[in-house]
Amino acid sequence: MSARERDFTAPTVQLLTPDGELRPTPEAEAYLPLVEALDDTMLERFYRDMAISRRIDIAGANLQRQGQLALWVPSHGQEAAQVGSAHAARPQDHLFPSYREHIVGIIRGLDPVNILALLRGATLGGWNPAENGNFHLYTLVLASQTLHATGYAMGLQFDGATATGDPETDAAVLVYYGDGASSQGDASEALVFAASYQTPQVFFIQNNQWAISVPVSRQSRSPLSLRGGGFGMPGVRIDGNDVLVSYAVTRQSLEEARAGEGPSLIEAETYRMGAHTTADDPTKYRTDDEVEYWARRDPITRYRTWLEGRGASAAFFDDVDTEAADVAADLRRRALDLVAPTREVIFKHVYSEPHPLMTEQSAWLEAYESSFEGGSSA
Secondary structure (H helix, E strand, C coil), rough: HHHHCCCCCCCCCECCCCCCEEEECCCHHHHHHHHHHHHHHHHHHHHHHHHHHHCCCCCCHHHHHHHCCCCCCCCCCCCCHHHHHHHCCCCCCCCEEEEEEEEHHHEEEEEEEEHHHHHHHCCCCCCCHHHCCCCCCCCCCCCHHHHHHHHHHHHHHCCCCCCCCCCCCCEEEEEEEEHHHHHEEEEHHHHHHHHHHHEEEEEEEEEEECCEEEEEHHHHCCCCHHHHHHCCCEEEEEEEEHHHHHHHHHHHHHHHHHHHCCCCCEEEEECCCCCCCCCCCHHHHHHHHHHHHHHHCCCHHHHHHHHHHHHHHHHHHHHHHHHHHHHHHHHHHHHHHCCCCHHHHHHHHCCCCCHHHHHHHHHHHHHHCCCCCCCCCC
């Protein structure tokens, strides 16, 4: 068989069908016990987080359109991939996001107003990961976070903070990136180092089908999950709109990473229902039929159908809707109260201790601004 005749395909692991039925594919059977071990509280938490994520997404987009944010990065349609994977991580794990993993940060304890502050330009960085569940900073430079994550995972090895046999303390790294970022050289370099050093790490690709206006079919002629094997690590493709399989596969992969079995790659096949960012117009490059196809596979609708079949009450869904609306309203109110940082912030975190160079530069800036009519604007 010639290379051109080979079958470059991969199965999609799925537990919940688009119609909301628990019907595992053959490849998903092994992950079913991880879902069966979840109690009703956690199963309901999955739905609650997805619903809150969508309401925050709507609020963020509206704020940008009203001139209150410089940019908003939608996550509509990707809630299951994010919520399931985020809940699969343990508290000691470190999560490295791209720039649309809003609900992942919230699950890890991040106040979402920090995300709005970043996108409003009211902060020069964002947040302290150590104070927010080891949820690291957003990265607007595509794929650079894969290198940051791999370096951190190597550090965990050097510090003896993983593969000790104690699941309560052993740590792993989970890094998010998209199909577009997978085409960047940084992503390949990260995979090389991760495989070489057998880092305790999971690469989580959210394949939302579009790298801004470039379809994934143009970026890769085979499933992105196959890239794992090319670098010497397991790769699996999952239905990214199935929150149960997102949780189970990520949970298993992280457990293996903590146990010293090395890195792995997950491709979550999902869809970006909205624009790449609010600076984008997807109607210029996507068809209505394509959007409708994915709308019928909505992650929240399918999961609600399954919960209803298990006996979830109408009161539960009403409570979630009320909570999600309250969270979005509170976030909007606090976003409007955000103020621009003063110039001192520029110099504050360059060095851990006071430094004469920063003092000199700050004084120069003060004198420069004072030289204009009206004086300093600090």
